[in-house]
Amino acid sequence: MNLRRLDLPMVASFVGRAAELALLRKRLDRVQSDGAGLAMTIRGRRQVGKSRLVQEFCDRSDVPYVYFTATKGASAAEAVATFLSELRDSPIPGNPDLVPAGAGGWPDAFRALANVLPDRPTVVVVDEVPWLAEQDKAFDGALQTAWDRLLSTKPVLLLLLGSDIHMMERLTAYDRPFFGRADALVLGPLTPGETARALGLDGADAIDAHLICGGLPGIIRSWPSGTPPLRFLEAECADPAAAVFSIPEASLLAEFPAPDQARRVLEAIGGGDRTFANIAATAGGALTPLSSGLLTPLLRRLREEKRVLAVDEPLSTKPGKPVLYRVADSNLRLYMAILRTAQEQARRGRAEAAYKLVQRRWKAWRGRAVEPLVREAVELVAIAEGLPWPVQSVGGWWNRQFNPEVDLVGADRAPVAQSVLLGGSIKWIGTPFDGHDLADLMNAVVQIPGFTPGKSGLMVVSLNGLAPQVVADRLDVVWGPSEVLSAWS
Template identity: 45%
Template sequence: MARFVGRTRELRILDEELARVSRTPDDDRPGRCLLVRGRRRVGKSRLIETFVDRSGAAALYFTASGVPTEAELAGLRRDAQESSLPARDLLGAGQPSNWDDALRLLAASLPEDTPSVVVIDELPYLMDDDHAFEGTLQRAWDRHLSRKPVLLILVGSDLSMMEALDDYRRPFHQRGREMVIGPLTPLDLASMLDLEAADAFDAYLVTGGLPLICTDWEAGQDLWGFLERSLANPTSPLLVSAERSLAAEFPEHVQARTVLSAIGSGERTFTNIAKAAGGIASAPLQRSLTSLTRKRVVAGELPLSTRPSKERRYHITDPYLRFWLRFLAPSMAEIERGRGDLTLERIRRDWTTWRGRAVEPVIKEALARKLPDEHLPAAPAIGGYWTRTNDVELDIVGADRSPVAGRLLFVGSVKWLERCPFDEHDLVELQRHRAALTSEPVPTIAVSRSGVSCRGLHTSYEPHDLLEAWADSARVP
């Protein structure tokens, strides 16, 4: 098994939730529920398994698999038999034929006076359009499970379905607290891989912070050493993780995969995506984009300004998937025949240009996490601005709301080059683009990989400044 790295913040939160169960033995409802969500392959299951093992509590870990109810219940009985619950034989002996009976027997299997943990992984496989399972779960929680000192952890990768579970119109509303598990952050990578701040951002753009890929990166190894070794092995996590994730997300949606590939190749507008996807018609393209956006695989953004705009642009939200679609997916045939060196040379040639665009969403996230600071106020909306012809383009725009702002708070430029600081020429360009956006003296900022060599900016940020934004990334609202 791959080594377990990082996640100290997330483990602390889980420990605290279990401790709250332990501290309320006299409560008539000591049970607590966590709704854990995060994209596929960010390490949710491994994190929860590690927590369960370290907790020492009696525990049952069940993973749904999308099979008919009878088979799911057989899997639950099997996992119960292998669990550490003291009354683990109860579920098997009861032979439940439906989820009402199964959850009632599960509650009866839990200890009365010591804390236990029950995990239902891949919960969206059990959810349906009429919310029948959610209603069953709500009744079991209210009548039986919450009356035991149990930490019930419901885990899912379908972000929209997991968010909907707590919607006020759904049966399980307000029964659980949400916990979001993201990938490892640039700050995590700097620490675990022994990298300088700027190099940690490079590592993040390639791995997306996915633990399985990051554990294959040797501490102290540079980007090109990691890529050379990974491209020489067709079964490396860097090469296979994206395909497995996409197969799970879109098992039958070939068109969505085609559209995703078009965006991954660098196309950002509706018209250009349609052309790159083989001339797909407007209606089916819109359906695919809606599906991809709903699943949070793709984001569609409008220019952020005080004037409305219809110039929407799309990008892949996951840095690793963005890298894989651009460089690796088109090269899998040559990698599999042992010519990963050709792929590596192609990456070297296009890396600086691709990275300059790919890092922008990461920088915006860092600023959103970091602000306010001593230089800038908090910005409820951070985006960019562009025109149809790109004659005016601002990498960063901070505002009071989006997509149509009432007030602009700052504008900025990103220059992410080695040994090439943000200079006087860049400042003049930034000021020219600001003037095209607004006549107000909105503060100007620069985000530069190699520092700033001019005066006249309101403030600037370098890689080590941005890393601080992830000082505490796990959260439970």
């Protein structure tokens, strides 16, 4: 087994984001056309590439810009001094001596910015805005006043970035000073199609690669072009500081610096617990499970504020339970389920043992992890009218006993539908979809409330197609990896 680092060409330093770059360019063109300022907030979870996107845009824009990044833990005075220093060293002021060395606070700093803005378009970037709001409770008000009185009349594109999604949303909430003054861009991970193009992969390899990297640019840049997913992981197991380990590890430490109850809940879900009862037992201990009064707000915080959890509800014409929880980002999910243990082996110099662990757990993990991705692909194609039914929402269905559990359900709305339009199966393991799988599917879909045999459709998404004994005519739609990937083409 060859566990040395791969000596192959790496992916280009900037990948994807054509739509986002075009959107930013459109805003800058409007500034140039109108001669007035525009503000935009850009939010997204850590490591998704916000700063890299904006830096790329600034480099391509061919206009003067200043890029200021706040420092967590710095005082308000230190932040203002650093901002003025960055402004003085930028191409924006015609005369750098016009920028003062210090200021009494953000109102003075914004006034200094307005005084040196030229009559042609410029870009002003303030990164990690939530940290500035933490340092100075008056920051939001100072920003609003400066924008209304000084900056909005100048040809400036103001970009406000932040990784704390909840605080970034609050920045422009209706009860906050900057409400109604900025457009909002939510930056998600790269799509599976962008991942595929960046890595030079297709089909099942591209989907596996996306599950591993979660669409995070930092991992994609470390991936040698054209390298199959398991070969990439084999090489990474020789480097415990590799991006596939360090990026999710850093995200955990940034969001949960102390092993508190929220962290234990997240780790329970990352370890495979999906139901409320199982999460409570694992996070609290078998003898003292977390109470509903403790666990419910923790789950809400992890989902609505931290955005690290996703919740799946059974989709049918009747309300169903239980809801199932999962770690939203597949890279973090993989790290918590497999890669963290593999990294511990790698740190002890046991690269071969680390990779064997990955091999042993990979297929079972992938079989479950691919389901949300497939559902998203089916929904995208359906909404684009690429399926025989007017499906608007795609999910799964299960009863309280998880017997049966249907992988694919397409309906006119969610979570309680008026019509169930399709039921289906996702088989993402080594063997083709065979006669036993078809019999199980036929027995399961008729138990979905709202599914009508002969009227509702049947769909199969299979990694390795259909077995010879399965007559394709009994199924309305059959997809393989290429069809899943083409949803993002």
